Amino acid sequence: xxxxxxxxxxxRKVEATRAKRLEGGNFPRIxxxxxxxxxxxxxxxxxxxxxxxxxxxxxxxxxxxxEIADLLEGNSxxxxxxxxxxxxxxxxxxxxxxxxxxxxxxxxxxxxxGANVLISSKLRLGDANTIGAQAGTQACDRPNDSxxxxxxxxxxxxxxxxxxELVEALVKDSPSVIRWLEGLGVNWDKESNGxxxxxxxxxxxxxxxxxxxDYTGLEEMRVIRDEIxxxxxxxxxxxxxxxxxxxxxxxxxxxxxxxxxxxxxxTRQMTIVRAKAVVIATGGMGRxxxxxxxxxxxxxxxxxxxxxxxxxxxxxxxxxxxxYHPTGAAFPPQILxxxxxxKVRTLGAELVNCDGEQFVHPLEARDTEASAEIRECKQRGKxxxxxxxxxxxWLDSPMIDILxxxxxxxxxxxxxxxxxxxxxxxxxxxxxxxxxxxHYQNGGIVIKADASTPxxxxxxxxxxxxxxxxxxxxxxxxxxxxxxxxxxxxxxxxQWAKEGNLGKLTLDHVxxxxxxxxxxxxxxxPVSPMLLPNYANQERPVPGFQPLGQVSSYTPFGDRAxxxx
Amino acid sequence: MAEAxxxxxxxxxTLDIYIMGKHYQVPEGLTIQAALEYCGYNLVRSVGCxxxxxxxxxxxxxxxxxxxxxxxxACQKAIEQDMYLTQIPxxxxxxxxxxxxxxxxxxxxxxxxxxxxxxLTCFGCNNCTKSCPQDLEVMEFMSAAxxxxxEKVYEKSFDCVMCGLCAARCPQGxxxxxxxxxxxxxxxxxxxxxxxxxxxRVEEIDKGxxxxxLEKLKKMSQDELRELYAKREIEPAK
Numbered sequence: 001x002x003x004x005x006x007x008x009x010x011x012r013k014v015e016a017t018r019a020k021r022l023e024g025g026n027f028p029r030i031x032x033x034x035x036x037x038x039x040x041x042x043x044x045x046x047x048x049x050x051x052x053x054x055x056x057x058x059x060x061x062x063x064x065x066x067e068i069a070d071l072l073e074g075n076s077x078x079x080x081x082x083x084x085x086x087x088x089x090x091x092x093x094x095x096x097x098x099x100x101x102x103x104x105x106x107x108x109x110x111x112x113x114g115a116n117v118l119i120s121s122k123l124r125l126g127d128a129n130t131i132g133a134q135a136g137t138q139a140c141d142r143p144n145d146s147x148x149x150x151x152x153x154x155x156x157x158x159x160x161x162x163x164x165e166l167v168e169a170l171v172k173d174s175p176s177v178i179r180w181l182e183g184l185g186v187n188w189d190k191e192s193n194g195x196x197x198x199x200x201x202x203x204x205x206x207x208x209x210x211x212x213x214d215y216t217g218l219e220e221m222r223v224i225r226d227e228i229x230x231x232x233x234x235x236x237x238x239x240x241x242x243x244x245x246x247x248x249x250x251x252x253x254x255x256x257x258x259x260x261x262x263x264x265x266x267t268r269q270m271t272i273v274r275a276k277a278v279v280i281a282t283g284g285m286g287r288x289x290x291x292x293x294x295x296x297x298x299x300x301x302x303x304x305x306x307x308x309x310x311x312x313x314x315x316x317x318x319x320x321x322x323x324y325h326p327t328g329a330a331f332p333p334q335i336l337x338x339x340x341x342x343k344v345r346t347l348g349a350e351l352v353n354c355d356g357e358q359f360v361h362p363l364e365a366r367d368t369e370a371s372a373e374i375r376e377c378k379q380r381g382k383x384x385x386x387x388x389x390x391x392x393x394w395l396d397s398p399m400i401d402i403l404x405x406x407x408x409x410x411x412x413x414x415x416x417x418x419x420x421x422x423x424x425x426x427x428x429x430x431x432x433x434x435x436x437x438x439h440y441q442n443g444g445i446v447i448k449a450d451a452s453t454p455x456x457x458x459x460x461x462x463x464x465x466x467x468x469x470x471x472x473x474x475x476x477x478x479x480x481x482x483x484x485x486x487x488x489x490x491x492x493x494x495q496w497a498k499e500g501n502l503g504k505l506t507l508d509h510v511x512x513x514x515x516x517x518x519x520x521x522x523x524x525x526p527v528s529p530m531l532l533p534n535y536a537n538q539e540r541p542v543p544g545f546q547p548l549g550q551v552s553s554y555t556p557f558g559d560r561a562x563x564x565x
Numbered sequence: 566m567a568e569a570x571x572x573x574x575x576x577x578x579t580l581d582i583y584i585m586g587k588h589y590q591v592p593e594g595l596t597i598q599a600a601l602e603y604c605g606y607n608l609v610r611s612v613g614c615x616x617x618x619x620x621x622x623x624x625x626x627x628x629x630x631x632x633x634x635x636x637x638x639a640c641q642k643a644i645e646q647d648m649y650l651t652q653i654p655x656x657x658x659x660x661x662x663x664x665x666x667x668x669x670x671x672x673x674x675x676x677x678x679x680x681x682x683x684x685l686t687c688f689g690c691n692n693c694t695k696s697c698p699q700d701l702e703v704m705e706f707m708s709a710a711x712x713x714x715x716e717k718v719y720e721k722s723f724d725c726v727m728c729g730l731c732a733a734r735c736p737q738g739x740x741x742x743x744x745x746x747x748x749x750x751x752x753x754x755x756x757x758x759x760x761x762x763x764x765x766r767v768e769e770i771d772k773g774x775x776x777x778x779l780e781k782l783k784k785m786s787q788d789e790l791r792e793l794y795a796k797r798e799i800e801p802a803k
Contacts, residue, residue, distance in 0.1 A: 032795055124655075127613040127621055141766040144800065147775045151782050156794035164783040172779070175766040185665050185750025187719060187757060194758025200802040207800060215724060218618050222727055223753070226660075226746055233662050243609065265609050298619070299612045334596050334643060338616050346802060363802065414724055418699065419617055422641055535599075536607035 002424040007331070007433070010354045010384045014394045014431050017356035022402060026350065027358040035368050042371040042378070044436075045321050045471070050291050056516050058315040067288040068319060071303055072310050074528030076514060077247045078261060078270075080507035085250070088274045090239075092118045093497035094490070095260055095275035097246045098305065100128025101217070101482035102462025102489070103281030104224035106451075107238055108231070109490025110279070115497050116237040118273060119228065120262055122245035122282075122300045122531065126225040129283050129298045129463065130482060133217025134341035134415060135201065136209035137181075137483075138476035139174035142198060145206040147171040154477060157203040157365045158442075158470020161318070166468045166485075169449045170477065173484040178210055181483065186223050187212055199346045201475035203365035209476045214341050214415045217479055244271055245304060245531050248510055249278060249312050249458070252503035257312055257457035259505070265531070274505060276497035277457050279489045280305040284441040284463040287533040290322055293438040294337025304529035305464035309445045311513050314455045317466040318443025323473055326351075326369035328437020330392030332423045337437040340416065342366075342475045344395060344432075347412060348403040351434075352394045353382035367472045370436035377435070384433060392433035401428055440478060442469050451489035457496060461489040583629070583649045597624055597639035597650060610654035617641045620726035623653045623698065636696045636730050656729030660743045665754050675713030676751060681744050684711050686737045693731035693741050699724050703731045703741050710744055715756055718748035 003011055030038070040046050051063045056073055064072060093115035096107045104126070107119040121127065140150035150171040155162050178196070182188060189197040189211050198207040212219035231238045243265045250259035250272070257278050262271040282305030286297025295301070306316060327340040345351070345362040351369070352358055353376050360372035373393045377383030383391035397416075400409050409428040410417060420427045444466030451459045462482045469477060517523060578593040582600060589604045598615065601608060613621030622639035629647035639652065661680040670676050678684060684707065693703035702721055709717035722745035732740040769775070782790070 029799075032791065123613060124619075124621060127619050129614075132614045132616050132618045139763075141760070141763045143762055146778070147770065148778045148782055149797070151779060152790065152794055152797060155782075155790055160787040160790050168779050168783060172770055172775070175763055175770060178763060179767055182757070183665075183754055185753040187723070187749055187753040188760075190757060190760065194760050195762055196760045200800070205797050205799045207802070213723065215618070218726065219723075219749075222746060223750060226750065227665070229660060230663060230665075233660070234664065296616070298614045299608075334594065334599070335616075348802070415618070418724070419641070422617075423643075532607070532609065534607060535602040536605050537603045 003430070004387050006387065007384055011394070011431065013354070013356035014352055014396055017352070018396065018399065021350060021358060022399060027361045029361045030364055030368060038375065039367050039371045042374040043367050044291050044293070044324055047291065051320055055522065056520050057310050058313055059310070059319070063320045065290045065320065065322065067290050068285060068303060068306070070526060071288065071307050071528040071530055073517070073522050074307065074525050075517060075523070076311070076510050077263070077527050077529070078507070078510060080510045083261065083270065083507060085272060085505040085507070087272060089271045090118050090273045092116045092273065092275045094277045094279065094493045095120070095273045096279045096281060097260060097308070098128070098281035098283060098464070099125050099240065100281065100283050100462065101130035101220055101224060101479060102486035103279065104221070104228060105483050105486030106279045106281055106461055106490035106493065108224065108227060109487045110494040111231060111236060111238040113491050113494035115494035118239050118241065118275070120241040120244050120246065120273070122243070122265070122304070124242050125228065125240055126221045127298065127300065128221065129301060130217045130479065131221045132296065132298065132339060133479050134214040134339065135343040135346065136199065136211035136216050136476045137178065137220070137479040138201065138204065138208045138474065139178045139210055139480065140171055140206070140208055141175040141178065141196065142206060142208070145208060149205055150174065150208065153204050154474060155470065157472050157474040159472060160470065162470035163467035165449045166447070169488065170468055170480060170484050173487070174480055177480060177483040177487070180487070181220060181223065184223050184227055186219055189213065199343065200363060201346055202342060202363045202369065203474045204476070209346065211343065214343055214413045220479060241271070245529070246308055247529060248507070249308050250274065250505050250507065251312060251509050253506055254503040255456065256500070256502065257455055258502050274502070276500050276502055277459060277493035279493050280309055280445060280458065280460040280464050281462050281486065281489070282464045286438050288530065290438055293324065293436070294328060295438040296325055296328060296337060296339035297438070300532065302530040302533065303441070304531065305460065306444060307529040309453065309455070309458065309460065312455050312458065312509055314453045314458060315446045316444060317446050318471055319466065321442040321471040322438060323366055323440035323442055324370040324436035325439035326366055326373055326436055327395055327434040329432065330390045330435040331386045331433040333386070333388045333390070334423065335419065336390065338419070339437070339439070340395060340432055340434055341413070343413065344397055344400070344416065347400045347408065349395050349397045349399050352396055354384045355382065365472055365474065373436055386433065390435065392435040394431040395434045396431045397427040398429055398431065440473055442466070442471055442473055447485070449488070450492040451485045452492055457500065459489040459493045461485040580644055580646045582644055585651055591644060595644055597637065597642050597644055598622055600644045601639070611639060611652035615640045618726060620728035623656070623728035623730050624650065625653060626650045636698050638698045638726070638728065641698070653730065653733065656733055658729065658732070658740060658743055661747065663747060665750050668751055668755070670715065670751055670755055677710045677713060677744060677748055680747055683737070683739055684744060687711065687739060688737070690736060692734040692736065696730040696734040698728060698730060699726060701725060706745055707739070707741050710748055715748045715752045718745055719752045722749065
C-alpha cells in the first residue's frame, strides 16, 4: 500500500465517486469573467508582496519577482580589468549559449546558413528543460484546424498581451517545424495511415498536440543532439563546449554584442569567445524557486540568459509572469514538484478534491487550473495533506483506462507509469496527488519575429525570450517556440554575421554596470548569473533535518555565493 | 553516535551509506541525488533534469559485503542501508558517421550492420539489459538491430535516456544506446508513413493561404479578440 493510511480514506472517496463522474461528464467550463477573478485572487503572479521594482537597467521602474530582481541587479562575476581580451580562444561567426531545443535548432540552422558555429552549454549537450517536456508540440496541421485558430487560442491563453508578430510566426511555422523534426528522424505518434495522432490540450480549441508517447522532448532533444554531433564529426563548422556557462557577454566599441566569456565549471578558467552574433538560448528560471515553489525544471534553469542580456542593455518583457504547472507531484516527497504531464488530463483524467468532487474543468488554460487548485486547498480546505505537510489535489488517472480501454495508460504514458512505479504507485489503478509547481517563464528577452533583440548582434530563442506567450503559455507551445524561434535565430544570426563587421572587443559595459550598481547603493547584491542552485547541505546531519519536501530548505545562494574569480 | 541518538529522538530514521568509499549517515527516504546533497556535495556533474529523463545521473552501486553491482538513475532511486555509491558522470561514446539524409534504408540491406558491423559480435550475455535503469530489454533490441528490424528497435528502445550504462557493461564494447539512436532516426525519417495533412498544410502556408486571415486577426483590438475567443467552438477531446 503506497499511500499512507492518512491519505487512504480520501483516496477511497475518489474511487467512490468515479463511476458517477464518468457518467456525468466534466465540470462546466469557466466564463471569461470567472477566470479573471479566479486568477487575480489566487494565482501567485498576483501576490504583490512577492514582486518589487527594478532599480537599475533597461527595465528600471518595472516589476519583477523578488528572486529574479535580485539576479538582474546582481554583481558581475568578472573583474573586467583582469581579463585579457587579446587572447581569443574561439573566433566564430555565431556563438549559441545554451543547448536545449532552441539552442540546438539555432546552431543547426546557423551552420546550414553558412556560419561557423560554437554552441556552449552549462551542463551536458542537451541537458535542458526540453528533455523533460512530455505532452507534445502544437501545430495546426489537421484539416479542421488553421493558423488563425491556433493564433486565437494562443492570444486568449496569454491574456491578449502577446506580440502579434511573434504569435503569427509561431503558428505559421508550426507545421514546417513538425516536418523538419521528422526529416531529422523524430518519431511522431501516428495513426496507421500515417496521419498524425493528435490530442487536445488545455486552452486549445483543436486537437493539435503532436507527441512521441510521453517522451516528446526527450525524442526531440536526442535527435537534435545527435545531428549536432554528426555534423561535427563530418567536419562541418559546428563545435560544442560542455560545462562552460556564459558569465558575461562581450561587446565591441560600436555597441554590438561581440561574443561571450564562458567559465569552465570545474577549473573556473575563462574561455573568451569572439563572435559576430550571439544567440541566447539559456531557458528558464525554475531553480530560483520563486515564492518558494518546487519546480519541474532542470538543475541549470537559473535565468542566466536574462541577466546576460540585461547587462548589455536589452529590455525584458512580461518578466513578472510565471507559469505554475497545475500538476506537479505532491506525493511522494522524493518527487515533489516533478512534472505530471498535462497529457494525463488530455486523455481524460479529472482533478478532484479530498471528497472526490470535481471543482474545475480538466482542460482549462494552465493559470486557471493552477488557481482553482490553490483555491480548493487554501480557501475551501478541500486539499489532501501528506505526511510531510504538503497539500494536494487528486488527479484521477484510472479514469483513462476506463474511458479509452485497458492498456491506454501503459501505451500513452510510459514515463509517468515508470516514475510512479518506482515509488510503488500504479497510476492505472490509483490516482496521483498533485499541486501547482513552478514550470515556465512566460516572458523574457524582447525579440522581433526574426529572433533579433534591440541590441545589435544579439538574438534570443526559446524560454529565455518573451512576448510569444503573453502572460500565460499554452501546453505544447513551448516546444514549438523552441524550434520556431531557434530556427529563426540561427538563420538571422548567420545572416547578421555575414554582413557585420566587429570592432574592438570591450568589457566597458560591465564597468558601467558596476558603476551603476555602486551609484544605486546595490553593492551587496549577490553575484549573477546564478549558474547553479546550491542544494548542498551546510549543516551537519541530522537534527532538525527537513525532508526534501520542505521547500524552505532551499537556499539558492547560501553562504557560498563566492565570486568565482 | 550522538547525532544518531538525536535523530532517534526526532524520529528521523537514518541509514548508513558510502559515497565513493566514505561513510555518511542520511535520513531515510532521500533519493541518491538528494543524499549526496544532504552530505554536502554541491553537484556539477551527474545531475540534470532531476526527473528521470536526461540520463545525466547514471549511478552504480553495490552493498556492503555484496559485490554484485546494481544500476539506477540517482535522481530516481531512494537510498537503502549500506549502499556503496559512485556516479558515472560521463561515458565515452564512439558513434558511427552517418548522414540521415543519405541513409535511405533498402529492402534486404541492414544499414545498422553497415554502420556498426560490431553488432554482430554480440553473444547474448544480457549484461546490457541488466544494467538498464529504465528496465529496457536492451539485448532484445540489439537482436532486432542485427536482424535489421528498425521497427522493433524503435519500440523496444524508445524510452532510452542515453545514460550509457549498457555500453559500460558490454564485454564486447558495443554501445547499444547510440546504435538504437541511429535506428530510430532511420525509422522516423524514412519508414514512418507520411502524414498527408501535414505536408498539405505546409504547402498551403507557403502559398500564403492564411495570410489575409492572420493579418485581420493581428489588427484586432483586445476586446475584439476576446469576443471571438469566447465564441470559438471547441472540438471535443478524443
